[in-house]
Amino acid sequence: MTSTLFKLNDGNELPLLGFGTYLITRQSEITRVCDEALKAGYRSFDTAAFYNNETELGLAFKKLLPKHNLTRKDIYITSKLWIDDHGGGAKTENAAKESLRKLQCEYLDLYLIHWPGAGGLAPSNPNNAVVRRQTWSTLVNLHKKGLLKSIGVSNYNIRHIKELVSDCDGVKPAVNQVEWHPHIYQPDLLEECRSHGILLQAFSPLGGTNTKAVLQDPVVNSIAEQLKVTPGRVLIRWIIQHKVAVIPKAASSKHIEENVQVDFVIPPNLMEELNKRPIHRKYDWDSDNIV
Numbered sequence: 001m002t003s004t005l006f007k008l009n010d011g012n013e014l015p016l017l018g019f020g021t022y023l024i025t026r027q028s029e030i031t032r033v034c035d036e037a038l039k040a041g042y043r044s045f046d047t048a049a050f051y052n053n054e055t056e057l058g059l060a061f062k063k064l065l066p067k068h069n070l071t072r073k074d075i076y077i078t079s080k081l082w083i084d085d086h087g088g089g090a091k092t093e094n095a096a097k098e099s100l101r102k103l104q105c106e107y108l109d110l111y112l113i114h115w116p117g118a119g120g121l122a123p124s125n126p127n128n129a130v131v132r133r134q135t136w137s138t139l140v141n142l143h144k145k146g147l148l149k150s151i152g153v154s155n156y157n158i159r160h161i162k163e164l165v166s167d168c169d170g171v172k173p174a175v176n177q178v179e180w181h182p183h184i185y186q187p188d189l190l191e192e193c194r195s196h197g198i199l200l201q202a203f204s205p206l207g208g209t210n211t212k213a214v215l216q217d218p219v220v221n222s223i224a225e226q227l228k229v230t231p232g233r234v235l236i237r238w239i240i241q242h243k244v245a246v247i248p249k250a251a252s253s254k255h256i257e258e259n260v261q262v263d264f265v266i267p268p269n270l271m272e273e274l275n276k277r278p279i280h281r282k283y284d285w286d287s288d289n290i291v
């Protein structure tokens with residue numbers, strides 16, 4: 001699954017199953033986790049300026065790629081622009097270049113606007129739409145220069161996506177990374193993104209680090225028992241069968257290995273049961289009120 005690729009609307013390819021790194025910050029832990037992830041087959045790594053681990057990831061890859069007989073082009077690195085760096089121009093450009101510097105990369109495979117709202121602006125402030133549009137123009141320039149191979153967004157709802165594709169300097173976002181698991185199944189958002197060739201990528205696929213509600217969901221557990229797999233594997237497989245990309249995070253060796261073992265099939269009736277979970281809530285931040 002880690003070698004399965006999605007073709008993006010800009011012609012580049014993104015690995016279906018990647019690795020989330022939020023909350024892994026100590027150098028020794030980053031190096032161990034990346035070592036185990038590369039050994040398990042992961043080739044795609046998701047970080048963000050906000051995660052405060054780009055420098056550590058850069059150092060880890062420098063050490064680990066030769067060990068695993070890999071080079072930079074064999075791995076896929078995603079980072080994200082933080083809310084304080086919205087607004088385009090030098091501020092946005094410097095933030096992207098700082099991520100490149102910390103990760104010791106000449107290019108990023110994917111760079112996302114982390115959040116549709118700007119730091120310091122109230123969610124209801126109409127200027128949010130103005131500054132995120134300015135941000136996009138700068139990302140398009142960096143994309144055209146080859147520093148950002150693909151560019152996209154994160155936490156954009158249908159309204160934010162419609163607004164951007166209608167006025168995007170000719171470059172539609174390649175990816176929209178959103179919270180996505182059976183407690184926040186969003187077929188309308190999936191449909192909207194697909195209609196523009198935008199790939200949806202699921203963050204917090206296991207419900208995130210703050211709750212076990214999704215992993216402990218009775219339907220998820222009953223399906224896991226029927227298929228003789230773990231609840232975590234059911235959740236990741238459910239996403240993959242929706243043709244949505246996924247980036248589970250795991251610091252424990254057991255989880256790192258377990259989460260790539262998703263080469264089984266959830267039958268259509270059980271997919272439907274997961275689609276129809278009556279709970280509809282995000283456990284992470286919610287951008288719906290960002291103008």
Ligand SMILES: NC(=O)c1ccc[n+]([C@@H]2O[C@H](COP(=O)([O-])OP(=O)(O)OC[C@H]3O[C@@H](n4cnc5c(N)ncnc54)[C@H](OP(=O)(O)O)[C@@H]3O)[C@@H](O)[C@H]2O)c1
Nearest residue numbers: 020021022203204205206207208232248249250251252255
């Ligand atoms: N764009 C955004 O706004 C945004 C927001 C949140 C996250 N993200 C990205 O998405 C990634 C994944 O989301 P997330 O970190 O919030 O949460 P997640 O991947 O849904 O869940 C991670 C939690 O699940 C545990 N876990 C991992 N595999 C498991 C398994 N097979 N069985 C049981 N438990 C398991 C992990 O434990 P251990 O670590 O102890 O193994 C950790 O506590 C992040 O790391 C980040 O890269 C993006």
